[in-house]
Amino acid sequence: MTTIDRISTALARIAPSRTNAMTDRAIALRAAGHDIISLSVGEPDFATPDHVKAAAKAALDADDTRYTAVAGTLALREATVLHFRRDLGIAVPPSQVIVSAGGKQAIFHALMATLDPGDDVLIPAPWWVSYPEIVRFAGANVVALQTTPAGGYRVTPEQLEAAIGPRTRWLLLNSPGNPTGATYSAADLIALGAVLRRHPQVLVLSDDIYAPLRYTPGDHATLAVACPDLAPRVLTVSGVSKSHAMTGFRIGVAAGPAWLIRAMGTLQSHNSGNACSIAQAAAVAAFNGPQDFLCDWRDRFRVRRDRVVAAINAIPGLSTPVPDGAFYCMIDAAPLMPRFGGDDEALAMHLLDHGVAVVAASAFGGRDGFRISFAADDEKLDRATARIAKALT
CATH class of the missing domain: 3.40.640.10 (Type I PLP-dependent aspartate aminotransferase-like (Major domain))
Known part of the structure; x- marks a missing residue:
């Protein structure tokens, strides 16, 4: 006997993206009226350059x-x-x-x-x-x-x-x-x-x-x-x-x-x-097109990186190395894990309850911590790290 909702063996071997899942959860909570700062999504918060948007509009106008x-x-x-x-x-x-x-x-x-x-x-x-x-x-x-x-x-x-x-x-x-x-x-x-x-x-x-x-x-x-x-x-x-x-x-x-x-x-x-x-x-x-804007973006990301690394390393029980590129910090929370039964997903959910969306390290094959993205403005990053500190101290 077979069932109509049987999925393939190949699909059964994999799980949905946990970064997307946390982002979707944060969006749903915001829609329900909760104040959530999302540091889970991996995308720049800068606007697409104008010359790129102009090229897209021109392609539409040309029926491309x-x-x-x-x-x-x-x-x-x-x-x-x-x-x-x-x-x-x-x-x-x-x-x-x-x-x-x-x-x-x-x-x-x-x-x-x-x-x-x-x-x-x-x-x-x-x-x-x-x-x-x-x-x-x-x-x-x-x-x-x-x-x-x-x-x-x-x-x-x-x-x-x-x-x-x-x-x-x-x-x-x-x-x-x-x-x-x-x-x-x-x-x-x-x-x-x-x-x-x-x-x-x-x-x-x-x-x-x-x-x-x-x-x-x-x-x-x-x-x-x-x-x-x-x-x-x-x-x-x-x-x-x-x-x-x-x-x-x-x-x-x-x-x-x-x-x-x-x-x-x-x-x-x-x-x-x-x-x-x-x-x-x-x-x-x-x-x-022009690439000079990237120098400004890199400088701004670098300032954010240093701001977040300093804030995280000031929180008892948390530490993170200084990343050389991209816009993420992988944060070690091993000293705090006994509070969460050794489950970094429980830690991530605890932070979400305190208004910050992060992604558990186990989603990336790591353990005992979480990843945050610093692709957000200074005000959001300051509020987010303050909430993390309050939730864990």
Whole structure:
């Protein structure tokens, strides 16, 4: 006997995004009249640049509302080539670029196109919430590489070497990282590359979506540039969501070996087809247009980061390292966990009861703490950290 509401085995292996779930819960509480400050969502609070909005309006006025090539318009793929060369140092032709409906879709397609049941995927933890769920949906195994604040939340070559096995298919690297803000230097990547050379079966997904939001001096480092001989097995993912405050436009871009881009295109052709034509036109303007506003945004994020880190580290029982990039703090609350039965989800709900939405560390493969986003104005951040202090002291 069967039931009408039976879901697939693949879907049953995964859980809904807990960052989205906390954001939805905060929205519902606000709608019910509660005063909630949300530090759970990962998007800039700045307005989309005017030249980007103008390009979207112009595309609408020109009736640019039809299907495009599945891999994206040539104009956007050429603009993406410029972005990869200028901002990441990667030289690729348009034929090795694909445009998707957000960076998340690009990652989903890359993994689904290459993983078989029983394959292993190495993921540094704490990790972005969707990485392990996509791997599990594909029937592959998540192999966690646990990192620590003392180590800058970075994987060591020794860890990587010990974790690689005969079924290892991918290593996922996110720099700057969500949820920790951890950033790999060129020297870090060269050391990891020395390990990867000994294991030619391992592909690397380099998620560089936060590259424009780095607070350390020097150029952004990415594996395909630090170790150019490994580039034929590296997929680099980027986009406009974080750098240009365009989360709702849903545009991600990826560059990699031709065979992998073709495979991702095949899957995308049956999944969504092309990304929104209007959003693609806006993304062309984002990549080709002025980038000087990013200096101001970085400076403002840096000030917020330092403000939040100081406030959190002043609360008894809480501590956080200074993130090198992105706009998140991963906060350790281990001394306080006995009050919550060792359950960081209970801690997150306690803070929500006191008017602040955060995401439990366990949602990211961590423990005994929570993540906050400092992509909010100073007044909200001050009120939020004051509420956290009051709730926990």
